[in-house]
Amino acid sequence: MLKSEALTEDAVRGALRSVSDPEIPVLSIVDLGLVEEVRILGERVEVDLLPTFTGCPALGFIAQAAEERLLRIPGVREAKVSFTFDPAWSTDRISPAGKLALQSFGIAPPGGVPACPYCGSHKTRIDASFGPTRCRSVYYCDACQNPFERMKAL
């Protein structure tokens, strides 16, 4: 086998950009801030992820998708993805690029007065704290009179 280029943490994080939470497909687990630690041990890669939601049913799916993706990086022969609750994940870990992706997907990101994802107005108000999934609230835009969803600040 040809010697591959040196395996770097950047390469690992880059690869994980194609893995997402199935509930928010536009947002990679990297932009969501789930990737806490990457360890490269020769041809073995270990990644620690932070679960977004306690007991989220997508966790197993995310771990499996991440391991499969890691194994496709040249030079990786073994991959192990684990979850850790320490530190606690929070929506503050979502990257600026991730927030833009959420907004264009139609879900306003947390933080400050939300801009309506349809018309961009800040004349918005909360309609219901609890939305269609555990991580979303429902807002209403007084400018274009559309309801929209917003990711809860957690």
Add this chain to the structure above:
Amino acid sequence: MLIGRDLSGEGRAALGEYLLLLGDDELVLGHRDSEWCAFAPLIEEDIAFASIAQDEISHAALFYELIESLRGLGRDQLAFGRPVSEMRNATILERENRDWAFTVVRHYFYDVADDLRTEQLLHSQEPILRSVAERLRREERYHLEHGQMWLRRLSQGGPEAHRRTQAAVDEVLQECRGIFHPLAWEQTLVAEGVLPQRPSLLCARFQERIAGALSDCGLKVQADGGQGDALCGRMGHHGPELTDLLETMGEVWRTDPLAAW
């Protein structure tokens, strides 16, 4: 998840007991919350209670996972496979939903109690308990806000709403003191640094906070002559309401306990 590595055998046993009680409270109340799905007075509340139920049940799953890494019992077995006498939830949480006022009042009182308990966990010397508490508190903040909003709304909602809310307060306030029932192993948790203080001592602060919230809404703490939690769920003494709940909740699991879901 690494937990309890530096504890003595007695400390690990006490931590296991505490985690079980935390998990059972969340599981049982989460199941009661789920019973409102499709029956709540407003569609927004159908959604809210479905969401809150998922939060509470997933918190239970998390506490059971911690027990799993502490002593190797599977979380499904813990949730669905125990006889009623091994359940450690406080009695008030197993009570049937009665009416909307009872539901709102019980949940709000429990959320206040849970807020004090998780605040205590933030000061644990077990790092995993600190970060779990931090995580749970971010979700619970929304439950507290929701409960406050409803308590106010019901207390100002006309004579019948006010009367039923006060009746619910009278019923819940007595029995919910059982959440803080003193337990023999509490001191071990303090001695080994798992908790900064015995959880049963939080009861005084709990009662203060509840009294404050009630007076903000024009509700009263009626003269205290009751006996608290007479049944004592914390000691494994439960009523038929929990037997029925467990029967329903575990029905599917029992058809094939070894199935992978």
